[in-house]
Amino acid sequence: MSRSDVIIVGGGLMGCSAAFFLRQRGRSVTLLETDLVGRQASGTNFGNVRRQGRPIDQLPLANRAIETWRKAKELLGSDVEYLQSGHMRVCYRDRPENVEKMEQYAADARQMGLDLEILTGNALRARFPFLGPEVLAGSYSPLDGHANPRLASPAFARAAKRLGAEIHENTKMVSAEKIGTDWEVRTEDGRIFRAPILLITAGAWGDKIAAQLGEPVPFATLAPTMSVTEPVPYAIAPAMGVMTPVEKETVYFRQVARGNIILGGSTRAISYPDLYRAYVLPQNTVSQLQQIRRLAPALGKLNIIRVWTGIEGYTPDSLPVMGPSGKESGLFYAFGFSGSGFQIGPGVGETMAELIDTGKTDIPLAGYDIRRFAKA
Amino acid sequence: MAEPRVIAEPRVIIVGAGPAGVRAAEVLVASGVRPVVIDEGRRDGGQIYRRQPEGFTRGYDSLYGTEADRALSLHETFDGLKDKIDYRPDTLVWNISQGRVWTNANGRVDDLEYDALLLCTGATDRVMPVKGWQYAGVFSLGASQVALKSQAVSIGRRVVFMGSGPLLYLVASQYVKAGANVVAVLDTAPFFARIKALPKLLAEPGVLWNGIMLTRMLQKSGVRVMTGVKPLEILGEPETGVSSLQFEAGGKVHEIACDAVAMGHHLRPETQLADLARCAFRFDAVTRQWLPVVDADGRSSVDGVYLAGDGARILGARSAEASGQLAAMTLLSDFGIAASDRWALRQAVANYARFATGLAEAFPWPHEQIADLADDVVLCRCEGVTVGEMRRVDAREANRAKAFNRVGMGRCQGRYCGLAGAEVLAAARDLPVEAIGRLRGQAPVKPISVGVAEDEA
Numbered sequence: 001m002s003r004s005d006v007i008i009v010g011g012g013l014m015g016c017s018a019a020f021f022l023r024q025r026g027r028s029v030t031l032l033e034t035d036l037v038g039r040q041a042s043g044t045n046f047g048n049v050r051r052q053g054r055p056i057d058q059l060p061l062a063n064r065a066i067e068t069w070r071k072a073k074e075l076l077g078s079d080v081e082y083l084q085s086g087h088m089r090v091c092y093r094d095r096p097e098n099v100e101k102m103e104q105y106a107a108d109a110r111q112m113g114l115d116l117e118i119l120t121g122n123a124l125r126a127r128f129p130f131l132g133p134e135v136l137a138g139s140y141s142p143l144d145g146h147a148n149p150r151l152a153s154p155a156f157a158r159a160a161k162r163l164g165a166e167i168h169e170n171t172k173m174v175s176a177e178k179i180g181t182d183w184e185v186r187t188e189d190g191r192i193f194r195a196p197i198l199l200i201t202a203g204a205w206g207d208k209i210a211a212q213l214g215e216p217v218p219f220a221t222l223a224p225t226m227s228v229t230e231p232v233p234y235a236i237a238p239a240m241g242v243m244t245p246v247e248k249e250t251v252y253f254r255q256v257a258r259g260n261i262i263l264g265g266s267t268r269a270i271s272y273p274d275l276y277r278a279y280v281l282p283q284n285t286v287s288q289l290q291q292i293r294r295l296a297p298a299l300g301k302l303n304i305i306r307v308w309t310g311i312e313g314y315t316p317d318s319l320p321v322m323g324p325s326g327k328e329s330g331l332f333y334a335f336g337f338s339g340s341g342f343q344i345g346p347g348v349g350e351t352m353a354e355l356i357d358t359g360k361t362d363i364p365l366a367g368y369d370i371r372r373f374a375k376a
Numbered sequence: 377m378a379e380p381r382v383i384a385e386p387r388v389i390i391v392g393a394g395p396a397g398v399r400a401a402e403v404l405v406a407s408g409v410r411p412v413v414i415d416e417g418r419r420d421g422g423q424i425y426r427r428q429p430e431g432f433t434r435g436y437d438s439l440y441g442t443e444a445d446r447a448l449s450l451h452e453t454f455d456g457l458k459d460k461i462d463y464r465p466d467t468l469v470w471n472i473s474q475g476r477v478w479t480n481a482n483g484r485v486d487d488l489e490y491d492a493l494l495l496c497t498g499a500t501d502r503v504m505p506v507k508g509w510q511y512a513g514v515f516s517l518g519a520s521q522v523a524l525k526s527q528a529v530s531i532g533r534r535v536v537f538m539g540s541g542p543l544l545y546l547v548a549s550q551y552v553k554a555g556a557n558v559v560a561v562l563d564t565a566p567f568f569a570r571i572k573a574l575p576k577l578l579a580e581p582g583v584l585w586n587g588i589m590l591t592r593m594l595q596k597s598g599v600r601v602m603t604g605v606k607p608l609e610i611l612g613e614p615e616t617g618v619s620s621l622q623f624e625a626g627g628k629v630h631e632i633a634c635d636a637v638a639m640g641h642h643l644r645p646e647t648q649l650a651d652l653a654r655c656a657f658r659f660d661a662v663t664r665q666w667l668p669v670v671d672a673d674g675r676s677s678v679d680g681v682y683l684a685g686d687g688a689r690i691l692g693a694r695s696a697e698a699s700g701q702l703a704a705m706t707l708l709s710d711f712g713i714a715a716s717d718r719w720a721l722r723q724a725v726a727n728y729a730r731f732a733t734g735l736a737e738a739f740p741w742p743h744e745q746i747a748d749l750a751d752d753v754v755l756c757r758c759e760g761v762t763v764g765e766m767r768r769v770d771a772r773e774a775n776r777a778k779a780f781n782r783v784g785m786g787r788c789q790g791r792y793c794g795l796a797g798a799e800v801l802a803a804a805r806d807l808p809v810e811a812i813g814r815l816r817g818q819a820p821v822k823p824i825s826v827g828v829a830e831d832e833a
Binding site for chain 1: 470471473474476478485487759770776779780782785786787789818819820823824825826827828830
């Protein structure tokens with residue numbers, strides 16, 4: 001049996017960064033991961049490091065995260081291919097009301113320290129000549145960017161391990177029980193881990209564990225649609241995305257330094273969390289490519305060489321479950337990031353570490369309380 | 377399948393119009409089924425019986441040598457089937473999902489529902505990386521054969537054939553026959569391996585005899601044929617391509633001036649579609665490859681999905697014809713359309729399997745040589761990843777390695793580097809190669825345009 005200050009269940013970006021920041025605070029940490037760290041949604045998402053477009057009251061968390069992204073290379077000792085190359089969000093002519101929304105958002109975001117520039121007409125075309133004729137306006141965030149999801153979580157895990165965290169991969173939790181003041185976590189291979197604090201960062205599997213612990217959450221697991229083109233000369237610095245209320249129109253793309261353009265968004269597919277598998281539906285790929293051509297017609301000249309997906313956990317309000325348990329002391333959650341957890345990931349880890357270590361945080365978490373789903 | 381799945385007119389799709397696909401279509405048509413036959417090629421015949429473009433006038437003997445009669449029979453059979461099938465040439469199946477195949481032809485995507493799917497997807501070259509194999513002038517054996525069969529051109533003025541397996545000798549002899557300058561045939565397999573494998577090779581005495589005659593013909597034509605070779609380096613310049621080849625044989629280092637190298641170590645099945653159809657795979661210790669699970673009648677692990685020909689496992693063109701017929705008969709029986717005695721075909725395929733095991737032992741995949749490659753050898757040509765980067769990767773499994781170092785992430789999706797990459801990683805981690813696993817197939821099987829339009833039909 002092994003004992004530590006904190007047991008973290010789930011080795012995605014939230015769990016790995018929490019382990020890293022808890023070690024920085026001197027807490028002993030044991031992280032249990034069913035598969036390999038960062039293998040699920042944390043490793044298969046689009047890679048947007050985007051603050052703009054998030055709920056205004058989430059910006060303090062996003063701002064905290066951006067500080068870590070900026071210094072990730074020194075902090076973690078390995079490159080996660082973070083490029084602070086800007087993020088552009090555009091809207092189409094058929095929804096002119098979105099321009100006003102963008103302007104309002106920019107005004108609100110400025111109060112929270114996020115500066116956005118609204119571009120229309122010639123200024124928009126001159127700066128982003130590849131945008132399609134349907135694009136009406138855009139909101140440019142110069143200090144956002146993108147990073148490589150395949151590298152991020154393993155980099156946090158390695159850095160946490162260097163600081164003394166115990167990382168157990170291929171270790172599946174089967175039960176967690178409070179015995180006295182300790183949580184006792186049993187794994188499929190029969191090992192037992194104990195700690196006074198238990199943090200559940202199990203992503204798309206978080207609802208199952210929360211239900212096991214008596215706090216069910218309405219939940220859906222979905223598979224996003226991702227594609228990548230062959231490499232072409234590096235020319236498009238910012239990540240680009242569409243602001244629209246229509247799911248299938250919601251596409252985005254970014255070019256990596258290697259030259260490939262990563263395409264994401266449009267319709268999501270069902271996934272199979274019990275099998276740890278998800279599949280891209282071909283009709284979703286086709287719909288994504290159509291929408292990408294609306295956003296940037298010139299991309300129609302390229303070929304896609306691969307598609308992929310992962311399993312993401314969604315809550316009904318698309319906001320995460322993040323904070324202390326509503327029932328048990330020493331129990332914390334951070335899961336269900338509803339397809340937009342990558343950018344805030346390191347901020348989540350740092351905030352959970354702060355909350356666990358000090359019992360408080362200035363980051364607003366009220367909207368993420370698990371009790372919002374408790375039956376009245 | 378114990379109970380037949382009775383569907384009045386099952387929709388059957390065959391992917392591939394090589395020997396397996398054509399013979400399968402023939403069997404289905406004879407029972408009144410009108411299959412859709414989808415093929416990437418512009419004409420039928422597959423790789424081995426590839427038909428020259430219209431307007432080319434070479435005879436069957438010069439194109440197919442000892443296999444001329446078989447090629448002619450297959451082509452004539454297919455010509456006779458054309459108005460009894462829904463033939464879709466020049467069409468890529470790029471994904472399979474929820475009982476539908478997704479195609480791409482002439483910039484349009486389409487999807488077709490099936491009750492039964494027969495995958496006859498054939499094979500591509502299994503290639504061993506060599507220092508300098510990224511230079512212009514290096515081709516796979518298959519590509520050099522396509523150049524000759526389809527376009528009647530040689531890949532160079534001074535060509536070296538290097539690798540192992542029957543195709544090495546076959547393509548070299550086809551080049552000699554066509555009048556190309558073949559300077560050497562270099563086989564990595566030691567000669568004694570052939571002697572040891574003789575009992576199994578005698579399972580197909582006719583094919584064995586053809587092989588022996590090929591080697592004699594090469595030697596008589598003055599081609600240097602060497603066995604037990606260890607490739608060292610393909611020398612050249614990025615701008616001008618290949619200039620010579622260095623190798624070790626008989627304890628000595630040799631260098632041969634050449635401007636083209638054709639390389640290959642047998643073949644590997646094209647299994648991505650079986651993977652996308654969610655077929656189970658198993659590790660085959662003889663060939664050190666992962667193969668889709670297929671029963672003695674051609675059924676995959678997935679109901680309604682059948683596998684035949686080299687796409688299931690590499691048994692050669694003759695076996696492909698038999699396994700195509702067999703799988704089609706099984707399909708007909710599973711759907712309650714026509715029962716037939718499949719015993720003889722099963723026996724034939726089993727015999728080809730014995731012969732193929734003999735070939736794999738006579739011309740082994742030189743995995744120790746691959747494990748020994750220098751750190752600076754390019755392993756993955758699409759992504760420019762070296763052997764050394766593979767050795768240093770923080771991974772013990774193929775897909776994890778790919779996530780970190782991009783090996784197999786490029787446009788070939790690991791079809792050319794995946795097997796060698798697994799050998800390098802296995803040796804570096806001191807693991808058996810099966811523990812490294814296999815790269816999961818992902819759509820699109822070959823690149824498709826972002827500009828594809830959906831078919832309105």
